[in-house]
Amino acid sequence: MKYIIIGVIAIVIILIFFNQLGGKKGNNPSSQNTNSFETKINTVEQEKSTLGTLKKIKSEDYNRFILTKSTTESYILKGIKEYGELSGNEEYKIYNFGIAEYGDWKIIKVDQSISFYVYHNLVGWLSGYEENTAIPELSIGFSKNKTDTQEDYLFFLDPKNEYGDTQIGTFRNGKSFSIYLPEAYEEYGNLTVKKEIQVSMKENVDYISEQGFSISDIESLKYTEHKIKMNE
Structure with missing residues (x-):
């Protein structure tokens, strides 16, 4: 019984760990680069509007x-x-x-x-x-x-x-x-x-x-x- 309880606790800890990892997905380098790229696009469009033709x-x-x-x-x-x-x-x-x-x-x-x-x-x-x-x-x-x-x-x-x-x-x-x-x-x-x-x-x-x-x-x-x- 003791080992069963320990096993359940271990599984819960593992599930919590993976859940937290998934929740931090937005802070990975790939998403940061995407956000940065989108920001640059918006900035360029604003500059084009200001500079005119x-x-x-x-x-x-x-x-x-x-x-x-x-x-x-x-x-x-x-x-x-x-x-x-x-x-x-x-x-x-x-x-x-x-x-x-x-x-x-x-x-x-x-x-x-x-x-x-x-x-x-x-x-x-x-x-x-x-x-x-x-x-x-x-x-x-x-x-x-x-x-x-x-x-x-x-x-x-x-x-x-x-x-x-x-x-x-x-x-x-x-x-x-x-x-x-x-x-x-x-x-x-x-x-x-x-x-x-x-x-x-x-x-x-x-x-x-x-x-x-x-x-x-x-x-x-x-x-x-x-x-x-x-x-x-």
Whole structure:
């Protein structure tokens, strides 16, 4: 009888041991690696969402404009000229900038050969590069695609960015984007479509219209050409 009791106790101990071993299955190296792998996947997906999708912009596909409100032609010309001198290089090119008046608006047509970097930075530069009573009330970029209106896009400095180095905007097709200006020097720019950015083309076009300018008239305006030297 004594041996039977000892045998039963031994069996119970063995069963308890295997039961505990099975309960710890989730802590084995295989499951830890799986959890780690899943975490990495989730992290990568979150990073992709934050980083967005880079979209190439070919300047030759667009007629590019800068919409400025409540400013003067002399302020615009002076601003573009001074921006063109920033590099300090001796080599330079002559670019054509057209300026048209539309009520309280001055619309600038940008030279076809101006780079993505210079065009987008000029929009920010003209919005207030120095203390001046002629600083525009609004400075907005508008690029009109030559073949596909859904690829038209509008942009402006991000009002929530205190450094003034980031622009946000939208395509007519509804996709919104951001541009980090210091890194916009690549040939096709660094315009990045992001789901978390929401800018409405319709709301902004309607607002501009309320302020006295109809974007639909932009290509029919009479532009006075100005040749401006810009250092390379």
